[in-house]
Structure formats: C-alpha cells, structure tokens
Amino acid sequence: DQQVKQNSPSLSVQEGRISILNCDYTNSMFDYFLWYKKYPAEGPTFLISISSIKDKNEDGRFTVFLNKSAKHLSLHIVPSQPGDSAVYFCAASGSGTASKLTFGTGTRLQVTL
Amino acid sequence: DTGVSQNPRHKITKRGQNVTFRCDPISEHNRLYWYRQTLGQGPEFLTYFQNEAQLEKSRLLSDRFSAERPKGSFSTLEIQRTEQGDSAMYLCASSLSGGANNYGYTFGSGTRLTVV
Numbered sequence: 001d002q003q004v005k006q007n008s009p010s011l012s013v014q015e016g017r018i019s020i021l022n023c024d025y026t027n028s029m030f031d032y033f034l035w036y037k038k039y040p041a042e043g044p045t046f047l048i049s050i051s052s053i054k055d056k057n058e059d060g061r062f063t064v065f066l067n068k069s070a071k072h073l074s075l076h077i078v079p080s081q082p083g084d085s086a087v088y089f090c091a092a093s094g095s096g097t098a099s100k101l102t103f104g105t106g107t108r109l110q111v112t113l
Numbered sequence: 114d115t116g117v118s119q120n121p122r123h124k125i126t127k128r129g130q131n132v133t134f135r136c137d138p139i140s141e142h143n144r145l146y147w148y149r150q151t152l153g154q155g156p157e158f159l160t161y162f163q164n165e166a167q168l169e170k171s172r173l174l175s176d177r178f179s180a181e182r183p184k185g186s187f188s189t190l191e192i193q194r195t196e197q198g199d200s201a202m203y204l205c206a207s208s209l210s211g212g213a214n215n216y217g218y219t220f221g222s223g224t225r226l227t228v229v
Contacts, residue, residue: 004155034217043117043204044156046217089155099144099208099218100169103155 003027004092006104013111019077021107023090026071030092034101035064035075038087047088048075080111117221119205125227126195133191134224138207145188146218147180148204149173156204162188163210195228202226 005024013019023033031052036044050057050064050073057064063076077084087108091101118137126132138145143164148156159178160170164185177195182188192199202225206218 036217036220041222043206043220043222045220049217091155100146100158100161101148101156101218102158105153105155 002105003030004090004102004104006090006107008107009105010108010110013080013109015082015111015113016079019075019080019084019109019111021075021077021088021090021109023073023075023104024071025073025092027092027094027102028071029094030102031095032093032099033064033066033073034091034093035062036089036091036103037084038089038106044089077109080109082111082113085109085111117205117207117219119203119221119224121224122222123225123227125229128197128228129194131191131193132195132226133189134203134205134226136188136190136205136207136221138187138205139219140186142207142209142219143185144208144210145182146206146208147188147190148206148220150202150204150223151200159190192226195226197228200226200228 003026034049035047038044048059048062048064050066066073087106089106090104093099120135146161147159150156160180162182177193180190202223204223206220208218
C-alpha cells in the first residue's frame with residue numbers, strides 16, 4: 001500500500017534550468033508534506049514543507065506546489081545547480097500522528113553542466 | 114550541537130546473532146524516531162519516543178525488534194536473531210514536538226546493517 005508515490009525514479013536537468021520533481025499521494029488525511037534531499041552515505045536532509053491549507057511555499061530556489069484536489073505536489077528548483085544532484089524524497093504526515101512520516105521511493109536528480 | 118549521531122556506521126553480522134545500534138539525538142529534541150530504509154525504497158517508520166516513552170510502534174516491527182530511550186536522551190535499537198531480510202539502513206531522527214511538520218526532522222547518517 002504505497003500511500004506516497006514518486007513515479008519518476010530519475011531526472012536529468014541541465015545546470016541553470018528548472019528541475020521539477022513530482023509526488024502523488026492517496027491518503028486524504030495527510031495534512032503536511034515535506035521534501036527531503038539525500039546524498040550517498042548521509043541521512044536525509046529537510047528541504048521544505050507545506051501545510052495542506054496552502055497551495056505554495058517558497059524558500060529561495062525551492063518552491064513546493066500542492067494540488068489537493070489532484071492529491072499531487074511538486075518541487076521546483078530554479079535555477080538547478082550541480083550541488084543539487086541527489087535523491088529527493090517526498091514525505092507526508094497526518095494530524096495526530098506525531099509527525100510520523102510516510103515517504104515516497106525517491107527521485108534521483110542529476111544536474112549536468 | 115553536533116546533530117544526530119548514530120553508531121556504528123556499519124555492522125556486518127551473521128544470521129541469528131543479536132545486534133544493537135545507538136542513536137544520540139540533538140540534546141534539546143524531545144522526540145526521537147527510528148526508520149528503516151532498504152535499497153530503492155524510502156525510509157519506513159519503525160517507532161518513536163517522546164522523551165522516554167515509546168508512543169508508537171509500526172506493525173513492521175516484529176517481536177525481534179526492541180527500542181529503548183532511557184532517561185529521554187540516547188536511544189538503542191536491538192534486533193534479536195537477525196535474518197537476512199533485516200539488512201537495511203537504520204535511520205534515527207529527532208525533533209521538537211510540534212516543530213517537525215514545519216521544520217522537518219534532523220536525521221542521523223544511519224547504521225547500515227548487513228546480515229550474512
């Protein structure tokens with residue numbers, strides 16, 4: 001029962017262009033959505049989050065968009081930089097769950113020169 | 114503040130042996146979480162503590178798994194009678210209650226367990 005899905009296992013983008021990572025979810029009880037970045041041999045690092053009462057949250061080069069009706073969110077990285085090359089995980093939590101996260105399977109982003 | 118520390122970084126054990134991992138969270142964080150990640154998958158929730166109380170365990174956590182957080186500081190995760198299917202990265206994370214949704218957890222670098 002994969003409640004959070006990242007259907008693109010990998011994405012390659014040129015430096016300076018926009019990277020768009022997508023995530024779909026099935027559980028309508030989720031009310032917070034988070035993106036994490038993971039480098040090899042390190043734990044995931046928190047990037048940005050969004051509450052279900054919002055449809056957009058921006059932090060520097062990173063913007064997360066939430067479409068509740070479609071149960072879809074996306075992470076935009078503009079402009080993409082080589083240091084952004086990593087695996088990106090989408091995660092979700094529901095109210096009353098003490099922030100227990102349900103993760104997607106990840107998308108490997110490669111930013112090329 | 115040195116972040117979340119996990120030891121050991123790597124553990125190779127023979128099937129049937131017991132193993133124990135340690136996690137030292139960020140000192141002021143009252144919540145501590147354990148997750149497990151296998152190849153090609155995202156982290157899966159195992160259990161969490163608020164202070165010293167273990168408040169939730171996933172049904173993924175068989176009876177062979179036990180976790181403790183004495184005195185609400187560091188935590189240990191023990192796996193008894195290890196099986197090859199236990200091979201995974203075990204991740205620990207900590208947060209302040211009420212802050213994790215907006216600011217995320219802080220994860221450690223994990224302990225990679227290989228059962229041979």
